[in-house]
Amino acid sequence: MTDAEQTDIVEQTDVVVMGAGVSGVQTARLLNLGDSSVNVVVLEARDRVGGRLRSPVLSGRRLDVGATWFWPNERRINALLAELNVGSYPQHLHGHMVFDDGSGSVRRAPNQLDVPSGRVVDGFEALVERMAKDLAPDTIRFDTPATSVRSADGGLTVTTSTGLIAARHVVVAMPPALAVSTIDFGGELDERVASVAAQTPVWMGGTVKVVTTYEQPFWRDEGLAGSAFSYAGPMRELHDMSGPDGEPAAIFGFCALEPTAPAPDREAIVEQMVTLFGPGAAEPTDVEIVDWRAEPFTVTPELVGLTNYRTYGHDTYQQPSLNGSLHWASTETAIEMPGHVEGALAAAERVASTIHSALAKDPV
Numbered sequence: 001m002t003d004a005e006q007t008d009i010v011e012q013t014d015v016v017v018m019g020a021g022v023s024g025v026q027t028a029r030l031l032n033l034g035d036s037s038v039n040v041v042v043l044e045a046r047d048r049v050g051g052r053l054r055s056p057v058l059s060g061r062r063l064d065v066g067a068t069w070f071w072p073n074e075r076r077i078n079a080l081l082a083e084l085n086v087g088s089y090p091q092h093l094h095g096h097m098v099f100d101d102g103s104g105s106v107r108r109a110p111n112q113l114d115v116p117s118g119r120v121v122d123g124f125e126a127l128v129e130r131m132a133k134d135l136a137p138d139t140i141r142f143d144t145p146a147t148s149v150r151s152a153d154g155g156l157t158v159t160t161s162t163g164l165i166a167a168r169h170v171v172v173a174m175p176p177a178l179a180v181s182t183i184d185f186g187g188e189l190d191e192r193v194a195s196v197a198a199q200t201p202v203w204m205g206g207t208v209k210v211v212t213t214y215e216q217p218f219w220r221d222e223g224l225a226g227s228a229f230s231y232a233g234p235m236r237e238l239h240d241m242s243g244p245d246g247e248p249a250a251i252f253g254f255c256a257l258e259p260t261a262p263a264p265d266r267e268a269i270v271e272q273m274v275t276l277f278g279p280g281a282a283e284p285t286d287v288e289i290v291d292w293r294a295e296p297f298t299v300t301p302e303l304v305g306l307t308n309y310r311t312y313g314h315d316t317y318q319q320p321s322l323n324g325s326l327h328w329a330s331t332e333t334a335i336e337m338p339g340h341v342e343g344a345l346a347a348a349e350r351v352a353s354t355i356h357s358a359l360a361k362d363p364v
């Protein structure tokens with residue numbers, strides 16, 4: 001007898017969504033749109049929604065330490081922001097970029113590092129918090145990771161710390177490689193899908209993102225855009241990350257690190273900021289160093305080195321597994337814009353539509 005069978009079923013529902021990142025919350029929203037009365041439970045391992053969208057308060061305002069931008073050609077995210085009346089503002093582009101080939105920093109014009117893009121006022125995490133408000137109270141169960149999935153009569157069962165939930169459909173709204181390495185599927189997954197999932201890199205899972213805030217966006221006064229590309233110091237690519245109207249003033253950088261190299265410390269960051277942007281960068285008000293490799297509900301150390309990006313949007317993800325009951329919804333599974341927030345929304349759209357059709361064909 002499996003662990004799952006030993007545990008009593010504590011709840012029955014139409015759909016269990018595993019993960020309350022943007023893909024999971026959007027899947028749940030779409031399942032409940034209009035007259036639809038699909039019962040959904042969203043299991044979330046963390047104590048918050050958003051997953052790779054995280055926007056803590058830095059120097060008095062929420063800024064993104066996960067995803068930063070959306071782009072004008074991404075119709076779903078642009079439409080969602082408009083629908084929910086969530087404010088956005090343009091990425092600061094004006095000024096020269098800085099380049100450091102290891103022998104010191106030089107200005108370069110034009111700024112080749114930034115393209116027109118949008119940022120969410122109060123950060124991307126606030127968007128998912130707003131989306132979650134459309135769900136019935138108690139839909140999302142926080143601090144409740146899914147630990148196993150098994151076939152059962154009429155669907156699947158999902159094991160959590162609070163017991164067993166039976167559902168007709170289950171949605172994997174977390175990186176596929178994380179799902180197959182941390183959730184026990186009891187060997188039931190088809191070999192092909194299990195193998196593709198195990199190889200699918202977690203988008204940006206190996207990233208260390210650093211946000212440095214200042215009293216003033218001093219670089220703008222000096223004709224700099226706040227963007228830089230550097231082969232010296234821990235950060236490789238940097239961009240202006242100030243809030244709306246430059247408040248608070250901020251620059252973020254992506255570090256270029258080997259998968260197991262330690263994250264840089266504050267001293268190394270400030271030293272590089274001064275090399276790139278001059279003495280005005282010497283006294284940041286805040287330095288936030290976020291190592292996504294150390295987030296166990298995003299990635300595990302064994303998965304950081306995955307590189308087979310051809311698995312993104314793979315055809316095995318486009319149809320459900322386990323007799324039509326297990327659906328793949330994270331950004332990595334999307335055909336359009338995989339990796340982006342837009343991809344997560346596209347995947348959610350596909351899965352919600354598949355589940356709606358299945359439930360309509362086979363009402364209880």
Ligand SMILES: Cc1cc2nc3c(=O)[nH]c(=O)nc-3n(C[C@H](O)[C@H](O)[C@H](O)COP(=O)(O)OP(=O)(O)OC[C@H]3O[C@@H](n4cnc5c(N)ncnc54)[C@H](O)[C@@H]3O)c2cc1C
Nearest residue numbers: 019021022023045051052067068069146330331339340341
């Ligand atoms: C540093 C960084 C910068 C980025 N920049 C951009 C950008 O500028 N623009 C852009 O479009 N995209 C960007 N991205 C990518 C973007 O963040 C993702 O595409 C998007 O957030 C993925 O959403 P998701 O719902 O598919 O997955 P996730 O956000 O990873 O959500 C998965 C959820 O599942 C939960 N979970 C994990 N395990 C379990 C379990 N066992 N049971 C239940 N829940 C579980 C997690 O806690 C999480 O909430 C960036 C990402 C990072 C990390």
